[in-house]
C-alpha cells in the first residue's frame with residue numbers, strides 16, 4: 001500500500017495548540033461534554049472526537065479541508081487522515 005502524503009506531511013508539523021484542555025468549538029458554544037480531544041496538525045485547532053456529541057474535529061476537517069488530526073490525549077501519539085481514512 002502506498003504511503004499517505006497527508007500523514008507524511010503532518011509528521012513534520014508541530015503547530016501550537018489553540019487550547020490545552022478543551023474543545024475550542026464546544027467552549028465557544030458553552031458546552032463541555034466532549035470525550036476526547038484531537039489536534040489539527042495543519043493549524044493547531046483543538047476539537048472533540050467522534051465519540052463526543054458534537055464531533056467538532058470531524059466538522060473542522062469538513063469546514064477547512066485540513067486532512068490530519070493527532071490525538072491530543074496524554075500518552076497517545078497516533079494520527080488520523082480523514083482524506084484516506086488512515087491511521088498513522
Ligand SMILES: [Zn+2]
Nearest residue numbers: 004006081084
Ligand atoms: Zn492522507
Ligand SMILES: [Zn+2]
Nearest residue numbers: 023026048056
Ligand atoms: Zn467540541
Ligand SMILES: [Zn+2]
Nearest residue numbers: 040042043066
Ligand atoms: Zn485545522
